[in-house]
Amino acid sequence: MLLLRLAILDFSLGDKMGVITKRIKELTPVVKELDALAERCHSLYKEVLNKANEVEKCFLLLAPFSPRRDVVVVPKNARSIKAVEYVVGRRRMYRVYVYDDGYTSDQILLVGLDFVEAIKADGNKIARVVREKIADDFRELVSITKEFTWEFEVTREGEFEVLVQDLDRLYVTVPEFATYSRIRITSGALGARKVCFEEPKDEPKSMSEILAARRAVFLSQVYILDEYYGLIKEMLKELHEKLSAACKSGEKVLKRMREVVAPYALARACA
Numbered sequence: 001m002l003l004l005r006l007a008i009l010d011f012s013l014g015d016k017m018g019v020i021t022k023r024i025k026e027l028t029p030v031v032k033e034l035d036a037l038a039e040r041c042h043s044l045y046k047e048v049l050n051k052a053n054e055v056e057k058c059f060l061l062l063a064p065f066s067p068r069r070d071v072v073v074v075p076k077n078a079r080s081i082k083a084v085e086y087v088v089g090r091r092r093m094y095r096v097y098v099y100d101d102g103y104t105s106d107q108i109l110l111v112g113l114d115f116v117e118a119i120k121a122d123g124n125k126i127a128r129v130v131r132e133k134i135a136d137d138f139r140e141l142v143s144i145t146k147e148f149t150w151e152f153e154v155t156r157e158g159e160f161e162v163l164v165q166d167l168d169r170l171y172v173t174v175p176e177f178a179t180y181s182r183i184r185i186t187s188g189a190l191g192a193r194k195v196c197f198e199e200p201k202d203e204p205k206s207m208s209e210i211l212a213a214r215r216a217v218f219l220s221q222v223y224i225l226d227e228y229y230g231l232i233k234e235m236l237k238e239l240h241e242k243l244s245a246a247c248k249s250g251e252k253v254l255k256r257m258r259e260v261v262a263p264y265a266l267a268r269a270c271a
Helices: 002-009 019-026 028-060 112-129 132-145 207-211 222-270
Strands: 070-078 081-088 093-099 153-163 177-186 194-200 215-218
Touching: 019 028, 019 222, 028 112, 028 132, 028 222, 070 112, 081 112, 093 112, 112 132, 132 222, 153 222, 177 222, 194 222
Parallel strands: none
Antiparallel strands: 070 081, 081 093, 153 177, 177 194, 194 215
């Protein structure tokens, strides 16, 4: 909205016309609607995480995986990572990154979604070191797990001009705008209540421009997102559809996995 843009440019005079305040009040119902949609997306995201935890529990019914700690090395060629090492113990699996320069990361305990991602990527290689008695069922679970799919983000390409400062910061004296080529909404700890603008059109020349290379904005920041709320609503609806599909995918996978591990669950219940 041009009037709102002019008010922002002149906000240091105290928003004389009350344009920003008025526009915030006008868009309060819109923000509440988007916030509710973002909350529904976040609830679905947590449901996907819960299903990933249940997938891990199905594998744990096969434990002990190995009578000793075995290491599986999987060569990689991505982001300076030379290989991934999986440390397979009796009930737990760990991941270690081996970098091109020879350094290695700390052991990362694989749980939940990380566990599922590791199984999808390298489960068949890990299966080579598990106990022979469970190897076939382990491989079958790996095969089923690969059908658990999800997408946690939605992006749009274009030209998006946004304010790079928050007006409530005391140090802001002259408002600055930047043009970005991508807008992204993801699921995560903050739900979908943040919108990220990425890939600035111009190369950053100052520290403030470097800091603004990725602009994260809350849905409630009307003075920044005013003209993008229509697009954001469309993106949140798409994210909701993707997360719903992920939940359905996880449920189908779990139904099949539970059939495979039913004898193990029964044996434990009777022990």
